[in-house]
Amino acid sequence: MRVMEAALVMMSGEAVVVEAPSVAAGFEALYEAEYAAMVRLARGLVDTTEQAEEIVQDAYTKVFDRWNSLKEPGGYLRTAVVNGSRSELRKREVRRRIGLDRPLDSGPDERDHMVDALAKLSPNRKTALVLRFYADLPEKEIAELMGVRPGTVKSTISRALAELRKEIDR
Amino acid sequence: MSRRRRGPRQAEPGRDEPAGFDQALGAKLGRAVTRTVDNATDGRLTKPAISLIVERAEAQSKARRARRAVGSLAAAVAIFAGGQAVWNALPPPSGQRVVVASQSQMADGSGLEAGSDGLDGAGLWVPPTPNGPVLDWVEIPAPPIEGWTAQPTSDGRVVGINWSDDGGQQLMITSDGRNWSNVNAPPAEVAAFSVAGPTWVVVGFPGGRDIEQQDVYLSSDQGESWDRLSIDLGARPRADESVVSGSAYIQAAAVSGDRVVVLATRVDEETGLAEIETAEQLSAGEGAAGFAEGMFETTDIYLSEGDEFELVLTVTGSDAALVATESQFFVNVFGGRADLAETNTIFSSDGRGWEPASTPGDAIFPPSARGSEAWVVSWQVNDGLAIQKVAEDADWEVAAEFAGLSPFGPIEAGVAGLALVAQATPELEGPLDAEPYVEGSPETWLGWSPDGASWGWQPTTEAFGTPSSSFVEIAIGGGFVLALVQGTGAIDPTAGGPAESGFAAPGSRWFLAEVRN
Incomplete structure (x- = not known):
């Protein structure tokens, strides 16, 4: 179902403002082009595909909500995915610290020593490493996504790698 | 702002590794994550129909409108019930919005009743009822400091660390949130600092990054001059006369009266091995989840009463925070990062004798101090x-107590008041699981109080015009409050107000609220 049609039927019995065709086409194009890539990005940050899909779908709702005021929908989408993932990591960290969450167990076929060690890092350090070495983003873009200076990204990655190495050596 | 984070200049093993090694490890990590993601997603992704995304966006929009209506109604009732509205008479600075502090007071002086679950009769989450002022924010250019390093002084200013991209650093200070000047800092790389009391303290590396050479510097004239105290973080004897090995680094320092306390975290490899063996035995015998990562990291508490530092206590766990009031020290230590972790808060009036500081509920974030008071926010499950x-x-x-909210960061204290970021509706067992509107990230709320008892609440979406679940760091001065809101786009100047503004590009944004006491 196309966006315009969806908008027309989603509130039965109520008058609905129809989205402009350019909005519908643009949003649908972004959805088709980037959905899988965004899920893969989120999946690199959080530990389950289900959570990753939830985060990405939530990000797309934000993009749709603000479509008319977005100058760079793609950039905003990626920011929303990274922020959603960081929020999930942070919530998980808080819950784990007070004993409400146990570490996620990955299936035996999915276990990877390196990924297990990555999961033990703090949300910020994990995010910086995944964006740099999995998403292959330059430090400047990582700085924009995480809301810090490029120098901070550099030091965060350096310290995260040191901690990762320590975890692996244990 | 949060004192839990560590400064980038705190030494850790591996910091000076050649770039080639780091790059190799990073590349290996990238391949491992790619492999894991490929295994988890290849052929398994089911993209939902786009109509579902559209429906979801509309449902969330409706929920937001409904909550704002409830909040507006509550505020109107509060004012009608005998509250007062105090409008700040500050003239508008030229070219800027008027800064307004509004205050409403419930007739009974309360917010949501403690013990309620934050849901109304229909099972809808109810926003917190304000019984205090809220702040009005204006966006400002980014200050020259890293936001999370900002700390308030006892005289109403804010100090933070400026890092240049080439690694140089500088302590900077502001008295209005807009204009910053350099602090005359000691000749060392700053690893931690505290400016909360009349005596400022800086922990630094005088000789580069040698983690065994950290010095403590004190200033009683607000940075004009510094006195150096040495501290020995080398290998130390244990009670059984064996020697604890492993690297150590100072995490925090604070001054109360003429006593200085510093926290140093040490990776105790020998104890760690014993812990692992014990935990593995437990795990094998009882099916437990395993050992607690990080439990073999210890935090040493050192005290100086004007001369050499001495070790007075060692506690299990790392990631420690330290604050000092005029007469007490508080240390907050996380036991580790895994499911066996515990949070412990201990206090001392002299820095030498320490006792547990029990608080109702779970105080998962460290306290914050101003003058003779320490403040903490605790999570009361459900x-x-x-x-x-x-x-x-x-x-x-x-x-004060508020239902339907869970803390999303430590409480921040300063001369002008206290601030707290909370999230709507913790996702816990019980009735809140039935909460209907939460999809994706719960909304974040900003609380502000001049006295700790009366609190005004506003969604961060309305305060700053940002998406929900924004990361907000707060620093409180005497007549101003600074907020760093991370990961949001720039305001579209053609949009109506903050809540309706558009977003153009990712990045962090700074906001300033002026406070008239």
Whole structure:
């Protein structure tokens, strides 16, 4: 179902403002082009595909909500995915610290020593490493996504790698 | 702002590794994550129909409108019930919005009743009822400091660390949130600092990054001059006369009166091995989840009463925070990062004798101090959050409670008041699981209080015009409050107000609120 049609039927019995065709086409194009890539990005940050899909779908709702005021929908989408993932990591960290969450167990076929060690890092350090070495983003873009200076990204990655190495050596 | 984070200049093993090694490890990591993601997603992704995304966006929009309506109604009732509205008479600075502090007071002086679950009769989450002022924010250019390093001084200014991209650093200070000047810092790389009391303290590396050479510098004239105290973090004897090995680094320092306390975290490899063996035995015998990562990291508490530092206590766990009031020290230590982790808060009136500081609920974030008071926010499972104060005798008293909220960061204290970021509706067992509107990230709320008892609440979406679940760091001065809101786009100047503004590009944004006491 196309966006315009969806908008027309989603509130039965109520008058609905129809989205402009350019909005519908643009949003649908972004959805088709980037959905899988965004899920893969989120999946690199959080530990389950289900959570990753939830985060990405939530990000797309934000993009749709603000479509008319977005100058760079793609950039905003990626920011929303990274922020959603960081929020999930942070919530998980808080819950784990007070004993409400146990570490996620990955299936035996999915276990990877390196990924297990990555999961033990703090949300910020994990995010910086995944964006740099999995998403292959330059430090400047990582700085924009995480809301810090490029120098901070550099030091965060350096310290995260040191901690990762320590975890692996244990 | 949060004191839990560590400064980038705190030494850790591996910091000076050649770039080639780091790059190799990073590349290996990238391949491992790619492999894992490929295994998890290849052929398994089911993209939902786009109509579902559209429906979801509309449903969330409707929920937001409904909550704002409830909040507006509550505020109107509060004012009608005998509250007062105090409008700040500050003239508008040229070219800027008027800064307004509005205050409403419930007839009974309360917010949401403690013990309620934050849901109304229909099962809808109810926003917190404000019984205090809210702040009005204006966006400002980014200050020259890293936001999370900002700390308030006792005279109403804010100090933070500026890092240049080439690694140089500088302590900077502001008295209005807009204009910054350099602090005359000691000749060392700053690893930690505290400026909360009349005596400022800086922990630094005088000789580069040698983690065994950290010095403590004190200033009683607000940075004009510094006195150096040496501290030995080398290998130390244990009670059984064996020697604890492993690297150590100072995490925090604070001054109360003429006593200086510093926290140093040490990776105790020998104890760690013993812990692992014990935990593995437990795990094998009882099916437990395993050992607690990080439990073999210890935090040493050192005290100086004007001369050499001495080790006075070692506690299990790392990631420690330290604050000092005029007469007490508080240390907050996380036991580790895994499911066996515990949070412990201990206090001392002299820095030498330490006792547990029990607080109702779970105080998962460290306390914050101003003058003679320490403040902490605790998470009362399924009952929202409680804001507590301790004065002279380490007896915590609940100053305010709010249902339906969970703390999303430590409480921040400063001369002008206190601030707290909370999240709507913790996702816990019980009735809140049935909460209907939460999809994706719960909404974040910003609380502000001049006295700790009366609190005004506003969604961060309305305060700053940002998406929900924004990361907000707060620093409180005497007549101003600074907020760093991370990961959002720039305001579209053609949009109506902050809540309706558009977003153009990712990045962090700074906001300033002026406070008239």
